Amino acid sequence: MLQTNRLSINAIGKIKKNWIREGINQYKKRMPDLIINESKSFNIDNIRVNNIIICLTEEGQSFNSIELTSLLLNFKNKKINFLIGDADGIPSDIKDKSNLLLSLSPLTFPHELARLILIEQIYRAISISNNSPYHRA
Numbered sequence: 664m665l666q667t668n669r670l671s672i673n674a675i676g677k678i679k680k681n682w683i684r685e686g687i688n689q690y691k692k693r694m695p696d697l698i699i700n701e702s703k704s705f706n707i708d709n710i711r712v713n714n715i716i717i718c719l720t721e722e723g724q725s726f727n728s729i730e731l732t733s734l735l736l737n738f739k740n741k742k743i744n745f746l747i748g749d750a751d752g753i754p755s756d757i758k759d760k761s762n763l764l765l766s767l768s769p770l771t772f773p774h775e776l777a778r779l780i781l782i783e784q785i786y787r788a789i790s791i792s793n794n795s796p797y798h799r800a
Protein backbone atom coordinates (compact mmCIF):
# COMPACT_ATOMS: atom_id res chain seq x y z
CA MET A 664 0.00 0.00 0.00
CA LEU A 665 1.17 3.52 -0.76
CA GLN A 666 1.36 5.66 2.38
CA THR A 667 1.09 9.44 2.17
CA ASN A 668 3.62 9.94 4.96
CA ARG A 669 6.31 8.61 2.61
CA LEU A 670 5.52 11.23 -0.03
CA SER A 671 6.45 14.89 -0.28
CA ILE A 672 5.99 17.68 -2.79
CA ASN A 673 8.91 20.10 -2.88
CA ALA A 674 8.30 23.25 -4.86
CA ILE A 675 10.06 26.46 -5.71
CA GLY A 676 7.67 29.34 -5.35
CA LYS A 677 4.40 29.92 -3.59
CA ILE A 678 0.82 29.40 -4.71
CA LYS A 679 -0.62 32.85 -5.37
CA LYS A 680 -3.84 32.01 -7.20
CA ASN A 681 -6.68 31.39 -4.75
CA TRP A 682 -8.53 28.93 -6.97
CA ILE A 683 -5.40 26.75 -7.26
CA ARG A 684 -4.74 26.99 -3.50
CA GLU A 685 -8.34 25.91 -2.84
CA GLY A 686 -7.92 22.91 -5.15
CA ILE A 687 -4.65 21.88 -3.50
CA ASN A 688 -6.22 22.27 -0.05
CA GLN A 689 -9.08 19.96 -1.05
CA TYR A 690 -6.58 17.15 -1.72
CA LYS A 691 -4.38 18.07 1.26
CA LYS A 692 -7.44 17.61 3.52
CA ARG A 693 -7.80 14.08 2.16
CA MET A 694 -4.06 13.41 2.69
CA PRO A 695 -3.12 15.30 5.87
CA ASP A 696 0.21 13.39 6.15
CA LEU A 697 1.42 14.52 2.73
CA ILE A 698 4.29 16.95 3.21
CA ILE A 699 4.41 20.06 1.03
CA ASN A 700 7.63 22.09 1.20
CA GLU A 701 7.97 25.48 -0.47
CA SER A 702 11.38 27.08 -0.72
CA LYS A 703 13.47 29.49 -2.79
CA SER A 704 15.83 26.78 -4.05
CA PHE A 705 16.31 23.03 -3.79
CA ASN A 706 18.86 21.56 -1.42
CA ILE A 707 18.95 18.05 -2.81
CA ASP A 708 21.55 16.84 -0.28
CA ASN A 709 19.03 17.35 2.52
CA ILE A 710 16.47 15.09 0.93
CA ARG A 711 18.58 12.65 -1.04
CA VAL A 712 19.81 10.19 1.61
CA ASN A 713 17.98 6.93 1.07
CA ASN A 714 15.23 8.87 -0.65
CA ILE A 715 13.80 8.85 -4.12
CA ILE A 716 13.84 12.11 -6.10
CA ILE A 717 11.31 12.56 -8.89
CA CYS A 718 11.73 15.75 -10.93
CA LEU A 719 8.63 17.05 -12.69
CA THR A 720 9.38 18.21 -16.20
CA GLU A 721 7.48 18.13 -19.45
CA GLU A 722 10.54 16.45 -21.00
CA GLY A 723 10.30 13.49 -18.64
CA GLN A 724 8.72 10.06 -19.01
CA SER A 725 4.96 9.80 -19.03
CA PHE A 726 2.82 7.11 -17.45
CA ASN A 727 -0.84 6.41 -17.09
CA SER A 728 -2.18 6.57 -13.53
CA ILE A 729 -2.02 2.81 -12.94
CA GLU A 730 1.55 2.64 -14.23
CA LEU A 731 2.51 5.58 -12.02
CA THR A 732 0.97 3.86 -8.99
CA SER A 733 2.96 0.65 -9.70
CA LEU A 734 6.13 2.65 -10.12
CA LEU A 735 5.61 4.40 -6.78
CA LEU A 736 4.79 1.09 -5.07
CA ASN A 737 8.04 -0.36 -6.45
CA PHE A 738 9.99 2.17 -4.40
CA LYS A 739 8.85 0.04 -1.40
CA ASN A 740 9.46 1.79 1.92
CA LYS A 741 11.59 4.64 0.64
CA LYS A 742 10.58 8.27 0.95
CA ILE A 743 9.55 9.74 -2.38
CA ASN A 744 10.17 13.43 -3.03
CA PHE A 745 8.51 15.11 -6.00
CA LEU A 746 10.25 18.31 -7.15
CA ILE A 747 8.49 21.09 -9.07
CA GLY A 748 10.50 23.99 -10.49
CA ASP A 749 9.65 27.61 -11.10
CA ALA A 750 9.44 29.47 -14.42
CA ASP A 751 13.08 28.55 -15.13
CA GLY A 752 12.44 24.85 -14.52
CA ILE A 753 14.53 22.55 -12.30
CA PRO A 754 18.33 23.09 -12.49
CA SER A 755 19.98 20.46 -14.70
CA ASP A 756 22.40 19.26 -11.98
CA ILE A 757 19.40 18.32 -9.82
CA LYS A 758 17.64 16.60 -12.72
CA ASP A 759 20.86 14.64 -13.37
CA LYS A 760 20.92 13.36 -9.79
CA SER A 761 17.25 12.39 -9.70
CA ASN A 762 15.86 8.86 -9.92
CA LEU A 763 13.18 9.80 -12.44
CA LEU A 764 12.08 12.67 -14.67
CA LEU A 765 8.28 12.63 -14.72
CA SER A 766 6.11 14.35 -17.32
CA LEU A 767 2.44 15.09 -16.61
CA SER A 768 1.94 15.95 -20.30
CA PRO A 769 4.05 17.19 -23.21
CA LEU A 770 2.35 20.55 -22.63
CA THR A 771 4.00 23.11 -20.35
CA PHE A 772 1.96 24.16 -17.32
CA PRO A 773 2.58 27.02 -14.90
CA HIS A 774 4.20 25.62 -11.74
CA GLU A 775 1.06 26.29 -9.66
CA LEU A 776 -1.11 24.26 -12.01
CA ALA A 777 1.53 21.49 -12.18
CA ARG A 778 1.31 21.25 -8.37
CA LEU A 779 -2.49 20.92 -8.46
CA ILE A 780 -2.32 18.20 -11.14
CA LEU A 781 0.44 16.37 -9.26
CA ILE A 782 -1.43 16.35 -5.93
CA GLU A 783 -4.54 15.00 -7.68
CA GLN A 784 -2.45 12.24 -9.28
CA ILE A 785 -0.89 11.40 -5.92
CA TYR A 786 -4.39 11.11 -4.45
CA ARG A 787 -5.41 8.95 -7.42
CA ALA A 788 -2.36 6.71 -6.91
CA ILE A 789 -3.20 6.29 -3.21
CA SER A 790 -6.81 5.45 -4.19
CA ILE A 791 -5.67 2.92 -6.79
CA SER A 792 -3.31 1.27 -4.30
CA ASN A 793 -6.16 1.11 -1.71
CA ASN A 794 -8.58 -0.18 -4.34
CA SER A 795 -10.93 2.66 -3.40
CA PRO A 796 -13.60 3.79 -5.91
CA TYR A 797 -12.13 7.27 -6.68
CA HIS A 798 -10.22 6.06 -9.77
CA ARG A 799 -13.22 4.18 -11.15
CA ALA A 800 -15.69 7.06 -10.69
Ligand SMILES: C[S@@+](CC[C@H](N)C(=O)[O-])C[C@H]1O[C@@H](n2cnc3c(N)ncnc32)[C@H](O)[C@@H]1O
Pocket residue numbers: 718719720721722746747748749750751752753765766767768769770771772773774775777
Ligand atom coordinates in the same frame (compact mmCIF):
# COMPACT_ATOMS: atom_id res chain seq x y z
C1 LIG B 1 6.52 26.87 -16.28
S1 LIG B 1 7.21 25.31 -15.92
C2 LIG B 1 8.91 25.58 -16.36
C3 LIG B 1 9.17 25.27 -17.78
C4 LIG B 1 10.63 25.28 -18.14
N1 LIG B 1 10.75 25.51 -19.56
C5 LIG B 1 11.35 23.96 -17.85
O1 LIG B 1 12.35 23.73 -18.51
O2 LIG B 1 10.96 23.20 -16.96
C6 LIG B 1 7.32 25.30 -14.16
C7 LIG B 1 7.45 23.93 -13.54
O3 LIG B 1 6.20 23.26 -13.63
C8 LIG B 1 6.41 21.86 -13.79
N2 LIG B 1 5.75 21.46 -15.04
C9 LIG B 1 5.16 22.25 -15.96
N3 LIG B 1 4.62 21.53 -16.95
C10 LIG B 1 4.88 20.22 -16.65
C11 LIG B 1 4.57 18.98 -17.28
N4 LIG B 1 3.89 18.92 -18.42
N5 LIG B 1 5.00 17.84 -16.70
C12 LIG B 1 5.69 17.89 -15.54
N6 LIG B 1 6.00 19.03 -14.88
C13 LIG B 1 5.60 20.18 -15.44
C14 LIG B 1 7.91 21.63 -13.82
O4 LIG B 1 8.39 21.18 -12.57
C15 LIG B 1 8.48 23.01 -14.15
O5 LIG B 1 9.76 23.17 -13.60
